Amino acid sequence: MLKNLSYKLTSYIKNNSDIKNTEDLEKINYSFQVILNECFKIIVLTILFLILGRIQYLLFSMAVLLSIRIFSGGYHADTTTKCLLWTTLFFLTTSLAAPMFPRLSILTYKAVSLLSIIIVFFKSPYPNTKRPVKDKKRRWYLKFISIFHMFLWIVILLFFIDNTAYLNCGFMTILLQILQLIIPIRKES
Structure with missing residues (x-):
């Protein structure tokens, strides 16, 4: 799910900007994946440790x-x-x-x-x-x-x-x- 969201965000950037270099787009996609994964983990961990x-x-x-x-x-x-x-x-x-x-x-x-x-x-x-x-x-x-x-x-x-x-x-x-x-x-x- 998070990978799909990062691909959609990267595709949006590709279609609406001057960035067309495949390597740059891969870096952008990886950055989105990292940010989304970290946000997801922080939310889950915060809820778990609030409960604990x-x-x-x-x-x-x-x-x-x-x-x-x-x-x-x-x-x-x-x-x-x-x-x-x-x-x-x-x-x-x-x-x-x-x-x-x-x-x-x-x-x-x-x-x-x-x-x-x-x-x-x-x-x-x-x-x-x-x-x-x-x-x-x-x-x-x-x-x-x-x-x-x-x-x-x-x-x-x-x-x-x-x-x-x-x-x-x-x-x-x-x-x-x-x-x-x-x-x-x-x-x-």
Whole structure:
């Protein structure tokens, strides 16, 4: 359904603009698909976490994840349904389970922090077949921004968050994000 809507929007642009280049139209269509899929996921997740009474943790986890993932990349499912299921599982772990864990030792949080920065340095940006990063300068830019956001969230979590639930939510979000960079889940189609 969402793919059909993106094709209709792209066709409208093709028929009512000067854009006729097939490659440009494919990029526009892909952009529409991404935007529509993300809006759909956000609506479903918001409803689910409102029902669960955990919307505050979802929003916090999303803020941490999106500011890092946009630049570092990560696993992309090949269908909207798989993506929704994967994302729901991700946020159930970070926003439902992690806040219930007890506070860990500061050494554990620091170890996860150091490991995260090292992994982001070596593994980001994660390759994406639909949006490959071929330019070395752009790769370094994305890597630098990923590390910056990772470091910023680590500082916020370690020095400004006293609430154990938010601390665990933030660190679980970081941990699951970096695992996506190092564990090949499945080759993208």
